[in-house]
Amino acid sequence: MADPPDSNSDPLMCGLCHKRYNDPRILDCFHTYCCECLERHVHSTHSKVSFPCPMCHMDIHIPKAGVKGLHQNFYVRAIQASAVFSTNSKCDSCKESEKQAHSRCLECNSNMCKPCISRHSKANETRDHHVVELSAPDSKSVTKLTHRHFCEKHNEETIYYCILCETPICKDCVTKVSEHKGHRYKNIVEGAKEKRNKVKPMIQSMHEYLPCLQDYLHELNSTKKLLGDYAEQTVQEIKTRYKYIQEELQKICNALVEGVEGKAKNEFNRIDTHTKTIENTLRSVSTITKSAEEAINLGSDSEVVLMCQKLQNRFKHADKEIPQVGLTPAVSSNFHVGESHGSNLEEMFGSCDTTDIKLPMLPIPWGLRIALNFDVQLMYSFKVANHIDTIHAIAPLSEREAWICNGWGTQEMHLYSREGEKLRTVKLDIQIDDIITKPNGDILVSSYDDKKIIKLDGDLKQTDFVKLDLYPGGMTYTKRNELLVCAVDSYVTTRNSNSRRMIIRINEAGKIIDMLEDDGFSAIFTAPYRLHENMLGDIVVSDREEAEVHTTTITLDGFVKNKYVGQRDYRMKKPFNPFGIVSDKHGHVLVADWSNHAIHLLDLSGQFIGFLITENYGIRGPNALALDKEGHLWVGDTKSTVWVFKYARRVEHNN
Numbered sequence: 001m002a003d004p005p006d007s008n009s010d011p012l013m014c015g016l017c018h019k020r021y022n023d024p025r026i027l028d029c030f031h032t033y034c035c036e037c038l039e040r041h042v043h044s045t046h047s048k049v050s051f052p053c054p055m056c057h058m059d060i061h062i063p064k065a066g067v068k069g070l071h072q073n074f075y076v077r078a079i080q081a082s083a084v085f086s087t088n089s090k091c092d093s094c095k096e097s098e099k100q101a102h103s104r105c106l107e108c109n110s111n112m113c114k115p116c117i118s119r120h121s122k123a124n125e126t127r128d129h130h131v132v133e134l135s136a137p138d139s140k141s142v143t144k145l146t147h148r149h150f151c152e153k154h155n156e157e158t159i160y161y162c163i164l165c166e167t168p169i170c171k172d173c174v175t176k177v178s179e180h181k182g183h184r185y186k187n188i189v190e191g192a193k194e195k196r197n198k199v200k201p202m203i204q205s206m207h208e209y210l211p212c213l214q215d216y217l218h219e220l221n222s223t224k225k226l227l228g229d230y231a232e233q234t235v236q237e238i239k240t241r242y243k244y245i246q247e248e249l250q251k252i253c254n255a256l257v258e259g260v261e262g263k264a265k266n267e268f269n270r271i272d273t274h275t276k277t278i279e280n281t282l283r284s285v286s287t288i289t290k291s292a293e294e295a296i297n298l299g300s301d302s303e304v305v306l307m308c309q310k311l312q313n314r315f316k317h318a319d320k321e322i323p324q325v326g327l328t329p330a331v332s333s334n335f336h337v338g339e340s341h342g343s344n345l346e347e348m349f350g351s352c353d354t355t356d357i358k359l360p361m362l363p364i365p366w367g368l369r370i371a372l373n374f375d376v377q378l379m380y381s382f383k384v385a386n387h388i389d390t391i392h393a394i395a396p397l398s399e400r401e402a403w404i405c406n407g408w409g410t411q412e413m414h415l416y417s418r419e420g421e422k423l424r425t426v427k428l429d430i431q432i433d434d435i436i437t438k439p440n441g442d443i444l445v446s447s448y449d450d451k452k453i454i455k456l457d458g459d460l461k462q463t464d465f466v467k468l469d470l471y472p473g474g475m476t477y478t479k480r481n482e483l484l485v486c487a488v489d490s491y492v493t494t495r496n497s498n499s500r501r502m503i504i505r506i507n508e509a510g511k512i513i514d515m516l517e518d519d520g521f522s523a524i525f526t527a528p529y530r531l532h533e534n535m536l537g538d539i540v541v542s543d544r545e546e547a548e549v550h551t552t553t554i555t556l557d558g559f560v561k562n563k564y565v566g567q568r569d570y571r572m573k574k575p576f577n578p579f580g581i582v583s584d585k586h587g588h589v590l591v592a593d594w595s596n597h598a599i600h601l602l603d604l605s606g607q608f609i610g611f612l613i614t615e616n617y618g619i620r621g622p623n624a625l626a627l628d629k630e631g632h633l634w635v636g637d638t639k640s641t642v643w644v645f646k647y648a649r650r651v652e653h654n655n
Contacts, residue, residue, distance in 0.1 A: 011290055012080060015283070016041065016054060021080065026073035029058040030291040030314055031284070039067045056284040056321060075294035077106050078132040078145040085134040091116055106130040121148070149302030153178065158302050161191025166309060168302040192301035195308035199296050201376070202315045204616070206289040213282045216326075217275065219360030223330070224271050227357055230332045231264035234352070237335045241350055252349050260333040260352060267330045271359075274327050281322055288318055329356035373610075373650055374601075378617055379632065380644040382420025390621070391636025395435040395443065396628035403443065405432045406640055413445070418632070418644045426460055434530070436475045446472040446485065453485065453506075466510040470500065474530035476539075481508055484539060486528035493527035493546050501525040503539060505556070516558050524552065524560060530625075534583035536604060542578040542591065551578050551591055553606050562606030564591070572596050580625030582633075586649065590633065592622035599625075599635065612647060619643055 014021050016037035023035040031053050033041070042051045042062065050059050063069030081104045089101040091113035101111035105120060107129040112120060120126050133144040149158045151170035158168035164183040168191075173180040235257055242253040292311050296304055331354045338350040384391065384406050393405035397415065401423065405413045409431050415424040430447035437443050443456040448471050455465040470487040477483055482505050489500040502517040502525060516539075518524055526545035534540055534553070538561060541552045553562040566576025577595035584590065589602040590612065597615035599622060602608060613619065613635070621638030628634065635643040 012076060012083075015287070021073070021076055024073040024076045025067065025070040026076075026291060027053055027058075027060050027070065028310065028314075029053045029056050029060065029317070030288045030295075030311070031055050032073045032076055032287070032291060035067060035070070038070070042067055055280065055287065056318075058317065072106075073291075074106050074130040074145065074147070075291070075298045078130070078298055079294070081106065081132050082134060089134065093120070101134060103131050103133050106132060145298040145300075147300040147303065149300060149306075159188050160185045161188045161305055163191075166305070168305050188301045188305065192304040195304050196296050198375070199292060199308060199311050199315075202312070203289055203293050203296075206285060206315075206318075208614075208616070210282070210286055210289070213278065213285070216360055217278050217282060220271060220275050220278065223357065223359050224268065224275075227264065227267055227271075227330050227332055230357070231260055234260055234333050234335050237337075238350075238352075241335070241337060252346055256335075256349075256352055260335075263331055263333055263354070267332070270327065271330065274323075277323060284321060285318055288314060327359045329358050331355075332357050374612065374647055375650055376612060376645060376647045378643065379646050380418050380420060381618070381641060382416070383639075383641050384414060384416065384422075385640040387640065388638070389640050390638045391624050391640060391642060393432065393435040394624045394626040394634045394636050394642070395437045396626050396634060397437055397441075399628045399630040399632065402626065402628065402634055403435050403437070404636065404642060405435055406636075416642065418628075418634075420642075426456075428454070428462065430454060433473050434475050436477055438477055444475060444477075444483065446475050448473060453483075453510075466506055466512070468504070470502075470504075472504075473528070474542075476532045478533045479537065482506065482513070484531060484533070486531055486541065488527060493544055495523070495526045495545070499523075499526075501528060503528060503531065503541065503554075514556075516554065516556070519558050519560055524554060524558065529579065530581050532581050532583045532589075534589060534604065535585065535587040540581055540583060540589050540606075542581045544578070549575075549577055551581060551589075551602075551606070553589075564600075564602060564606045564608070566593075567600070567608045579623045580636075582625045582627050584627055584631060590625060592625050592635065594621045594623060594638070597621060599633075613645060617643065 012020055014034045014037055016033050021032065021034055024032050025035050025038055026032045033054065041054055045051050047062065050061050052058070053060055089111050091099045091101050092110040093112050093116040099113045102114045103117040104111050105117070105126070108126070111134070117131060120129070121131065128148055128150055130145060130147045133146070149168055150156065151158055151173060154170050154172035156170035156172050158170050160169045160171065160174060162169045162173070162180045162183050162185050165180060168188055169180050169185060172178070174185060238253060238256050238260070242250070295307060295311070299307065333352045334355055335352050336350050338346070338348045384404055389407040391404060391406045392408060394402050396402040400418050401415060402418070403413050404416050411429065411431055412425055412427050413432060413435060414422055416422055428445065430445070430450045433446045433448040435443060435445050441458050444453055444465060445456065446453050451469065451471060452467045453465045453472055453475070455463050468487060470489050471491070473486040473488070475483060475485050485504045485506065487502055487504050495501055500517065501523065502515045504512055505514040505516070507513050516524065525541065525543050527543060529542045529544045531539055531541040538553050538555055541554070543550055543552050548565060550563050550565040552560060554560050566572065574595040577593055578591045579594050580592040582590050587604040588609070589606070591600040591602065593600055597619050598611045599613040600608065601610055601612040619635060619637050622635050623638060624636035626634045633645045633647060635645065637643070
């Protein structure tokens with residue numbers, strides 16, 4: 001088995017021989033080893049058809065030519081070639097021996113000057129060789145590896161990408177009768193760009209996950225030390241008590257010590273076994289990520305297209321390799337001094353019992369799961385003001401325009417295009433809390449201080465829609481053509497026995513038809529802020545009680561179906577802090593987490609799927625959420641910035 005990882009280890013070092021790669025071969029699982037090391041490994045396993053990867057144990061098929069038939073890792077070889085290049089390197093091919101080398105052919109293991117490498121790349125027998133452009137060791141430029149791919153059927157260079165078959169093709173595949181005739185295709189450069197964009201989020205998620213795994217490993221080792229300290233302290237107390245009661249208690253002492261040390265040993269073994277699993281997972285995930293990164297950065301367009309599906313499948317397999325749960329609490333022993341006048345020696349000496357020591361929480365790579373299952377693309381971002389303020393309301397008017405309100409207490413709302421162009425500004429005679437647009441184009445605006453909701457028609461003429469005795473906040477318009485409004489009787493978020501906190505149902509005529517305040521036994525809400533109707537017709541509400549913020553899903557009968565208090569199995573930086581909330585046509589519920597600068601993605605049952613968007617995009621304190629007619633997600637944050645995202649669940653193609 002390959003040794004566990006070292007965060008400072010040489011990325012060009014083989015995990016089996018612990019030396020620099022010699023003739024590196026990359027496996028289907030994207031782990032790389034020296035060819036000779038693999039031959040010894042295969043021989044030791046007595047394998048004929050396949051063998052397990054020394055690190056991740058994925059089953060690897062042995063080619064007809066044996067281990068030497070496995071693909072060379074030209075990406076590692078390219079990095080090695082650049083590492084040993086110097087300004088004194090000369091051309092190995094031409095007669096002018098003093099000519100400066102420009103490139104190196106990895107198949108021929110020869111340095112070549114520009115004229116030689118040009119002839120080399122045009123020759124039929126060497127035109128598909130891998131050529132690395134050499135640069136000085138202190139150069140900041142990235143190593144450039146080129147490789148021309150040729151169609152096996154037509155012997156022409158593959159310059160197109162078949163969208164249906166997801167493979168590089170040549171011009172004859174398109175123009176002549178072939179299995180690709182009539183298929184949609186595009187330029188290979190565009191195809192490779194799409195594939196790179198699909199794999200990059202997975203690599204980024206792995207980069208984000210690796211520090212979490214390293215921290216977890218560190219905490220495991222720290223907890224093991226703490227467990228040892230507790231055991232050592234307990235043993236010392238036992239021995240001190242033993243000396244006090246003299247040698248006649250030797251047998252009792254030995255029995256207790258053995259019991260404590262036995263429990264500690266069992267816990268050590270349990271933690272050690274888990275630690276080895278995590279160490280191997282860390283190294284496996286790290287090297288897969290490195291290999292994938294090298295492949296998409298250094299691989300030719302054709303290679304990227306060919307290996308994209310394999311990379312995606314490999315990352316899915318990596319997700320399954322990662323343990324899904326951590327360890328149960330460790331059991332430690334406590335010593336209790338016995339009574340001075342006990343009826344027997346055991347009572348006089350004392351006894352041991354156990355206590356649980358909480359072990360660190362295993363980080364779950366939710367980001368990877370989102371990267372595997374969803375395509376998320378930032379389309380636009382723009383500032384609506386030069387000063388820093390909170391965008392607390394976004395109401396899409398169409399798929400390209402939305403009304404936006406920035407700054408608590410403001411009376412102005414602005415119409416922006418999604419490209420960031422301000423199209424119009426309207427100043428009202430009320431302070432604005434929330435804005436929504438009805439299907440007929442009317443705009444409804446809630447005013448917290450004025451205790452009313454106004455309506456703006458197509459000409460932006462203002463009329464009162466409904467006046468309330470409570471403070472209205474977030475609003476949503478349902479499929480039943482009803483307006484639902486969050487309403488409270490006080491600015492204070494902590495409720496008391498006399499507080500009134502509810503969702504008000506209002507019909508199209510502006511008349512109140514119901515107040516959802518309790519479930520028949522107890523109050524439902526504490527400080528409802530924003531709400532939205534999900535695909536089932538239930539209402540999802542962000543409730544901002546100071547003691548425990550959460551989201552609540554209720555039926556229109558007031559039955560509470562679910563409460564979401566944040567992801568307890570994932571170590572978030574700060575406590576869950578929900579603000580804006582929306583539900584899309586696929587049943588997902590999206591919640592803006594202000595404190596963690598993230599958008600949580602929940603399913604219809606309120607279960608956490610993953611973080612759709614994180615602070616890596618640059619969002620700080622997301623507040624307002626809205627979906628336009630095309631399903632694009634608009635996010636307003638506390639930095640007066642609007643972000644427009646396109647997201648969709650990735651469609652799996654079964655070949």
